Amino acid sequence: MLYERERVVRSATRSIPASCYTPHENSGQVEGDMVRFYIDTRGCPKNTVDSEALQAVLQAAGHAPVNSPAAADVLIVNTCGFIDVAKQESIDRLLELGQQKRPGQRLIAAGCLSQRYPEEVAADIPEVDFMTGIDAWRTLPAALEQLGTTQTAQLDDVSVPAVPSGSLLRFPATLPVLNQWPELPRKGTGPTAYIKISEGCNYGCTFCAIPVMKGLYRSKPLSRILQEAKELASRGVKEVVLVSQDSTAYGLDMRNGTSLITLLSALAEEVPSLLWVRVLYFHPDRLTHQFIDQIAAIPTFCPYVDLPLQHVHPDILRRMRRGHLIERTEEHIAHFREVLPHAAIRTTFIVGFPGERRAEFEFLLEWTQRRRFDRLGVFCYSLEEGTSSAEMADQVPLVTREHRRKKLLAIQEKISLEIQQRLIGTTLDVLIEGSDDQSRPRYSKHASQDGWSVGRSTRDAPEVDGIVLVRGRQRIGSIVPVRIHEATAYDLIGEVL
Numbered sequence: 131m132l133y134e135r136e137r138v139v140r141s142a143t144r145s146i147p148a149s150c151y152t153p154h155e156n157s158g159q160v161e162g163d164m165v166r167f168y169i170d171t172r173g174c175p176k177n178t179v180d181s182e183a184l185q186a187v188l189q190a191a192g193h194a195p196v197n198s199p200a201a202a203d204v205l206i207v208n209t210c211g212f213i214d215v216a217k218q219e220s221i222d223r224l225l226e227l228g229q230q231k232r233p234g235q236r237l238i239a240a241g242c243l244s245q246r247y248p249e250e251v252a253a254d255i256p257e258v259d260f261m262t263g264i265d266a267w268r269t270l271p272a273a274l275e276q277l278g279t280t281q282t283a284q285l286d287d288v289s290v291p292a293v294p295s296g297s298l299l300r301f302p303a304t305l306p307v308l309n310q311w312p313e314l315p316r317k318g319t320g321p322t323a324y325i326k327i328s329e330g331c332n333y334g335c336t337f338c339a340i341p342v343m344k345g346l347y348r349s350k351p352l353s354r355i356l357q358e359a360k361e362l363a364s365r366g367v368k369e370v371v372l373v374s375q376d377s378t379a380y381g382l383d384m385r386n387g388t389s390l391i392t393l394l395s396a397l398a399e400e401v402p403s404l405l406w407v408r409v410l411y412f413h414p415d416r417l418t419h420q421f422i423d424q425i426a427a428i429p430t431f432c433p434y435v436d437l438p439l440q441h442v443h444p445d446i447l448r449r450m451r452r453g454h455l456i457e458r459t460e461e462h463i464a465h466f467r468e469v470l471p472h473a474a475i476r477t478t479f480i481v482g483f484p485g486e487r488r489a490e491f492e493f494l495l496e497w498t499q500r501r502r503f504d505r506l507g508v509f510c511y512s513l514e515e516g517t518s519s520a521e522m523a524d525q526v527p528l529v530t531r532e533h534r535r536k537k538l539l540a541i542q543e544k545i546s547l548e549i550q551q552r553l554i555g556t557t558l559d560v561l562i563e564g565s566d567d568q569s570r571p572r573y574s575k576h577a578s579q580d581g582w583s584v585g586r587s588t589r590d591a592p593e594v595d596g597i598v599l600v601r602g603r604q605r606i607g608s609i610v611p612v613r614i615h616e617a618t619a620y621d622l623i624g625e626v627l
């Protein structure tokens with residue numbers, strides 16, 4: 131799911147951190163068959179994890195990452211194909227790198243956009259030399275061998291054609307799922323890291339193209355997740371963010387008793403140094419009081435509940451085929467608040483779904499005011515070809531969708547400010563992630579001669595929620611108790627007790 135507030139987005143484009151590079155002077159010269167590659171990641175945290183896997187596979191094949199497009203022999207864009215804004219961002223980046231490409235340099239489109247629109251990418255962006263889908267980590271090493279060659283090669287049970295210069299190499303969009311989860315070293319470059327726990331989704335929400343791109347739900351083996359978690363913990367990571375389309379479904383496809391509860395319990399037991407285990411996203415349809423009680427009892431579960439509801443009006447939920455009843459969801463939210471009183475609860479809504487009448491939108495507004503979420507994301511409905519809602523009548527004009535989005539966000543901003551201001555005078559544990567050298571943050575009346583540190587509390591998921599500014603220099607990766615002095619609708623300011 132995507133960012134909705136520019137100001138908190140730390141970096142729209144995420145490229146692999148500098149610490150992973152071996153600097154190279156003479157870019158463009160291929161030493162032996164080593165290739166210098168640059169990975170540009172778009173879209174969601176799951177793509178971040180995929181790009182890290184891609185880097186590890188290419189390094190294992192003897193190639194070297196570089197941290198700028200100019201220094202690379204091969205430019206790789208790990209694209210997003212989710213909704214319009216995200217697709218456009220990926221297309222713009224491919225075009226940009228395509229236009230900057232120098233002779234002999236290659237451009238590769240990987241990920242969801244090329245998985246979903248191989249024909250269009252091939253036709254509309256001729257600068258692309260190689261295209262692959264979401265299994266890029268499996269295809270790229272062979273592709274780099276093939277680029278510029280005249281020999282056919284073999285990958286698993288797929289023959290890889292030769293790719294004379296200037297021609298487009300395309301792998302079949304989906305390769306046979308042999309070993310879905312590669313064993314890859316996890317670097318972990320900071321106090322927080324993502325772990326992808328599954329791929330695909332079994333739901334059929336009428337507005338969503340993910341099942342088209344990613345296929346059915348398949349869980350990553352628990353042993354593999356534990357191995358990644360131990361590696362990350364050994365590198366100083368304190369918080370892991372478990373990501374998937376529906377983390378509540380984790381393990382169910384294995385039919386061996388594995389579940390999100392068994393995963394979280396195993397992480398708490400076997401990797402206790404991972405102090406915060408944050409879970410993105412809970413599907414409202416899978417919640418029960420027992421499930422919530424079990425989650426709340428796990429010591430390292432980070433009290434943060436991301437529960438994308440998408441809407442609350444029964445008719446809209448039916449047309450979205452969301453499968454959950456709002457009355458039951460209200461009970462589950464109340465139960466979360468009861469068993470995890472300090473938890474932050476976040477949700478996401480889509481406004482302007484086909485046929486959304488003013489009354490249904492007003493119902494959503496009124497419900498949101500009553501329910502008072504700590505964090506809220508709002509997206510305009512995006513017509514996605516191949517989804518059943520794209521065929522629905524009464525498509526809502528963009529201007530109306532935008533108006534409704536702004537109206538709902540404005541209401542939430544007031545609610546967030548009230549909730550945040552109630553935190554003044556309290557003490558929160560804050561994970562320190564960096565520093566801010568300004569003597570006084572631009573919206574704070576408190577100055578600090580020795581600068582500020584930047585961190586997050588358990589109430590803030592990385593890249594989507596707010597930050598906590600802490601007076602003075604604190605050690606990156608430490609979790610410190612911070613007394614809160616000031617609050618804005620999204621951020622907090624305080625000092626270490």
Ligand code: SF4
Nearest residue numbers: 331333335338340375
């Ligand atoms: S639960 Fe629905 S919205 Fe979420 S990924 Fe699955 S189909 Fe898409």
